Amino acid sequence: DAKTTQPNSMESNEEEPVHLPCNHSTISGTDYIHWYRQLPSQGPEYVIHGLTSNVNNRMASLAIAEDRKSSTLILHRATLRDAAVYYCILRDVSQPKYIFGTGTRLKVLA
Amino acid sequence: DTGVSQNPRHKITKRGQNVTFRCDPISEHNRLYWYRQTLGQGPEFLTYFQNEAQLEKSRLLSDRFSAERPKGSFSTLEIQRTEQGDSAMYLCASSLGSRSLSGANVLTFGAGSRLTVL
Numbered sequence: 001d002a003k004t005t006q007p008n009s010m011e012s013n014e015e016e017p018v019h020l021p022c023n024h025s026t027i028s029g030t031d032y033i034h035w036y037r038q039l040p041s042q043g044p045e046y047v048i049h050g051l052t053s054n055v056n057n058r059m060a061s062l063a064i065a066e067d068r069k070s071s072t073l074i075l076h077r078a079t080l081r082d083a084a085v086y087y088c089i090l091r092d093v094s095q096p097k098y099i100f101g102t103g104t105r106l107k108v109l110a
Numbered sequence: 111d112t113g114v115s116q117n118p119r120h121k122i123t124k125r126g127q128n129v130t131f132r133c134d135p136i137s138e139h140n141r142l143y144w145y146r147q148t149l150g151q152g153p154e155f156l157t158y159f160q161n162e163a164q165l166e167k168s169r170l171l172s173d174r175f176s177a178e179r180p181k182g183s184f185s186t187l188e189i190q191r192t193e194q195g196d197s198a199m200y201l202c203a204s205s206l207g208s209r210s211l212s213g214a215n216v217l218t219f220g221a222g223s224r225l226t227v228l
Contacts (some may be wrong), residue, residue, distance in 0.1 A: 009160050019227055036217070042219075043114075043201050043203070043219025043220055043222050044153065044201075044203075044219065045219065049216075062222070085152075087152055089154055091215075096141060096158060096160070096165075096166075096207055097143065097206075098167065098217060099155060100152030100153045100155075102151060102152050
C-alpha cells in the first residue's frame, strides 16, 4: 500500500482557514486520495476524496498537486468542533480496504 | 437508518476470558470491516466481509480472533483467551462496495467497542 506522510499535529485559531498537508510521493495512477477525521471518542468519519482534480464539499476542499505527489485538505473556517485527528489515505480503486496512518491532530484555539 | 451500531460499547474482562463484540452495519451495505485502534495510533485493519464471505484477514488477526457475518447482515468478532495486549478500541465500519470508477466506497464507522483486559 502506498504511504502518506502527515505532520503529527497542527494548531489553528477559530474561524480561520486551516491547510492540512499530506505527502504521497509514491502514489500510483489508480490511487485515490481520501481524507477521514476522527473526533474524540468517536469512530473516523469520511471527509472528502479525489483523484486528480480539486474537490469541494460541504465539509472541506481538497487541493491536489499537479503531479499528485501531495495534497492539502482545506477547512475554510475552523470551528472548535473541527478539533480531531485527520487521516490522509491512499486507496487503489480495486482495493476495498483502507490503511490508516497516525494522522494529524488538529487543535483549534478559541 | 441509525448508522453503524456496535455493542457493547465497553467491556472489561480478566485475562484468559473470551469476549464477543457485535456490529450492526447500515442495512444496504454489503461490505463490513473490523479495525483495531490503540491509544495514539490510527485504526489498524483486521478483516473485511463482502456479504457473508470473509475475503481478507490481516496477519494481526491471530488464531484467537474469529469474525463471522452470517447471512451477510450483522457481524461478530470473538476474542478467545484474551491477553492484556488485546486491550484496544475495536471499530466496525460498513460500506456499499462498488467497482465503479468513482473511487468512493466510503466507510461509515461505528463508535467502537472498547476492550480492557485486566
